[in-house]
Amino acid sequence: MGGLVRYRGVEHQQRDFAEFYATSRDACLRAVTASVGDPQVAEDLVAEAFARAWTGWRKVSQHPAPRAWIVRTALNLSVSWWRGRRREVPLADHDRAAGASALPPAPGQGLDAATLAALRRLPARQREVVALRVFLDLDTAATASVLGIAPGTVTAHLTRATAALRRDLSQRETASPLRKELS
Amino acid sequence: MNDHEVLDEVRDGLAGLHMSTPADQIIARARARRHRQRLTAAAATTATAAVAAGAALGVTLTGTTAPPAHGGHQPTQLTAFTLHSGPHGTSVLTMRKGDRLNPAALRSALARHGIPALVTVGRLCGTGGQPSDLSRVVSTRRAASGIVRLSINPAAMPAGMRLSIGYFSSATGFALISDSGRLTCTVGRPHGPQPATRVGGAPKPGQPVTRVGGPKAGKPAS
Numbered sequence: 001m002g003g004l005v006r007y008r009g010v011e012h013q014q015r016d017f018a019e020f021y022a023t024s025r026d027a028c029l030r031a032v033t034a035s036v037g038d039p040q041v042a043e044d045l046v047a048e049a050f051a052r053a054w055t056g057w058r059k060v061s062q063h064p065a066p067r068a069w070i071v072r073t074a075l076n077l078s079v080s081w082w083r084g085r086r087r088e089v090p091l092a093d094h095d096r097a098a099g100a101s102a103l104p105p106a107p108g109q110g111l112d113a114a115t116l117a118a119l120r121r122l123p124a125r126q127r128e129v130v131a132l133r134v135f136l137d138l139d140t141a142a143t144a145s146v147l148g149i150a151p152g153t154v155t156a157h158l159t160r161a162t163a164a165l166r167r168d169l170s171q172r173e174t175a176s177p178l179r180k181e182l183s
Numbered sequence: 184m185n186d187h188e189v190l191d192e193v194r195d196g197l198a199g200l201h202m203s204t205p206a207d208q209i210i211a212r213a214r215a216r217r218h219r220q221r222l223t224a225a226a227a228t229t230a231t232a233a234v235a236a237g238a239a240l241g242v243t244l245t246g247t248t249a250p251p252a253h254g255g256h257q258p259t260q261l262t263a264f265t266l267h268s269g270p271h272g273t274s275v276l277t278m279r280k281g282d283r284l285n286p287a288a289l290r291s292a293l294a295r296h297g298i299p300a301l302v303t304v305g306r307l308c309g310t311g312g313q314p315s316d317l318s319r320v321v322s323t324r325r326a327a328s329g330i331v332r333l334s335i336n337p338a339a340m341p342a343g344m345r346l347s348i349g350y351f352s353s354a355t356g357f358a359l360i361s362d363s364g365r366l367t368c369t370v371g372r373p374h375g376p377q378p379a380t381r382v383g384g385a386p387k388p389g390q391p392v393t394r395v396g397g398p399k400a401g402k403p404a405s
Contacts, residue, residue: 018206025202033200034193047204051213115196134190135197166189 017057021050024067031067031135032074035127037120039111041078049073067136068146075128118168126161129154266292269334274298278331284350297337299345303368307349307356310364316341317359331355 025046033042049070053060063069119127125147132143133154140158144151184192263284269275274296278284286302293300301308319339323332335346343363349356360366 014210017210021206021209025204026200029202030194030197030200033197039200043202043204046202047209047212050209051216054210054213055217111200112196115193119193130190130193134194162186162189165193166184166186169189169192170184 013057013061016061017054020061020066024070025050027135028067028070028074031071031131032078033111033116034119034131034135035071035075035124036078037116037127039116042074045074045077046070048077065136065138065142065146068132068138068142071131071136072146114172115169118165118172121168122161122164125149126157126164129157130161130165133158264289264292266296268296271336272338273334273336276331276333276335278333278350278355280331280352286350289348293335293346296335298335298340301345301347301360301366302350303348304350306368306370307351307358308347308360308366308368309358310360310366316344317357320346320359321357333357 028049029039029042029046032046033039036042036045052073053066053070060066060069119130122130128147129143132138132146133140138146140151140154144154147154263279265275265277266289267275274293276293284302284304286304290300290302293302316339320336322334322336340346341359344359344361347356347358347360349358
């Protein structure tokens with residue numbers, strides 16, 4: 001009897017987790033992609049973060065912002081990932097970060113390379129603020145809590161990030177007037 | 184563009200990005216990760232237990248066991264000494280100089296092999312006026328430097344007698360002592376007419392000791 005109850009509990013948890021995953025995975029992926037700048041790396045990080053969430057699902061499901069937990073875990077993993085690889089020698093142009101030309105739009109990826117390039121030019125903290133405020137729709141207080149910074153700092157980062165993005169995106173529109181017409 | 188338009192454009196720029204990994208794969212990944220963690224934890228626990236056991240061996244001289252080579256008593260293997268059953272009902276004692284000897288551990292190990300003994304560190308105890316049966320009870324084997332190896336025959340132990348072992352840093356002395364006799368312990372120098380056996384180290388002038396196992400094995404010191 002106890003085993004049956006436990007099985008039903010696990011089944012319920014699995015269903016609960018699957019529902020959370022289905023409704024949150026894309027938003028988390030976009031937020032992490034905006035922060036790390038690489039969709040492939042972001043997908044791996046988010047998958048690992050969700051796997052960790054499933055391991056501790058009882059606690060994570062009680063978290064006030066489980067999506068923010070996923071993104072925060074993925075970003076922490078990103079730091080560990082880079083720490084483990086910082087002594088590696090990259091191949092020529094293999095992971096060049098700057099410029100839209102360095103990241104041609106990959107067919108089927110469904111992302112705007114220019115937007116991603118503009119995000120990558122932002123400082124890391126500004127990218128994280130944009131990721132949480134824009135892609136997870138967290139308010140200033142929640143963003144400040146997740147990042148461990150003051151709400152005023154969140155506002156300042158978002159203001160600067162918005163200004164930089166506006167500048168970048170305006171230049172793109174100026175340089176490619178046909179882009180909007182073609183898209 | 185106002186701020187909202189900028190942020191909307193950023194949101195739209197990544198709107199086509201979708202997570203392709205199915206939920207089942209995430210759960211499988213979590214299970215694999217948990218399995219790895221359990222294996223790692225089990226390995227760490229085993230390693231910790233092994234280290235703790237090694238430390239216990241070094242400090243308290245509790246032993247490990249292996250099947251007896253010739254039947255009889257379960258062997259006791261320690262860092263400072265090893266005691267196991269030898270042929271013809273004998274017990275083989277190997278002592279390693281330089282390791283800290285726990286006399287109580289050696290005494291109890293000998294007792295388990297049917298050898299009543301008195302083990303002392305830094306002194307050798309004897310009783311006067313006893314017959315010399317030591318050579319029938321204890322015989323030496325050739326051993327590497329720093330190792331004393333003795334074959335002890337408990338069947339040859341006279342009734343009412345015990346084996347006295349005096350453990351020194353550079354030598355080990357042996358004697359047979361009577362349970363009823365007056366026990367005299369001396370630092371490095373056994374008293375009484377009964378020859379004692381001393382393994383390793385230089386003989387002391389005038390010492391009533393029989394040296395075996397050293398450079399002049401078997402040669403009476405006096």
